[in-house]
Amino acid sequence: MLSDKVLNRIRLSIQIILAVFLFLAGSAKFLNAAAWTKMFSNWGYPVFFSYVIGLLEMAAAIGLFIDKTRLYSVYLLTMIMLGALGTHLVHSEFHRLTGPLLYLVFLGGLYYIMQRSPAQTAID
Numbered sequence: 001m002l003s004d005k006v007l008n009r010i011r012l013s014i015q016i017i018l019a020v021f022l023f024l025a026g027s028a029k030f031l032n033a034a035a036w037t038k039m040f041s042n043w044g045y046p047v048f049f050s051y052v053i054g055l056l057e058m059a060a061a062i063g064l065f066i067d068k069t070r071l072y073s074v075y076l077l078t079m080i081m082l083g084a085l086g087t088h089l090v091h092s093e094f095h096r097l098t099g100p101l102l103y104l105v106f107l108g109g110l111y112y113i114m115q116r117s118p119a120q121t122a123i124d
Helices: 004-031 033-042 049-063 070-090 098-116
Strands: none
Touching: 004 033, 004 049, 004 070, 004 098, 033 049, 049 070, 070 098
16 A cells, blocks of 8 residues: 555646646637637537636646645546547547546546545645
8 A cells, every 4th residue: 555655746746747738728728719719619619618618727727736626626627528528529539539538547546546645735
């Protein structure tokens, strides 16, 4: 069995990986707005929805580092990634499934560690 110190190090590593990539993904929806709003429109979503998803991704990425919001951030990001999976499956965009699936694996790992190690404090 892994010690709490090791679990905390793994948790922090997963948080950093998720936060960096999700913050970049969220900000891309603003920095490359024309492409993203076109994709969301093609998928049948309102144009503003790409901004909402981008903002939620960035906020949840930050929330991964706050003890009181970490679990809610994991839940929110899981819902977003399940929505992305569903969207790509419905539109037969199988080549786009890898990203959301990888995020879900990391989110699942983070959730598992959070449940196993109640100590969510900084590393010694």
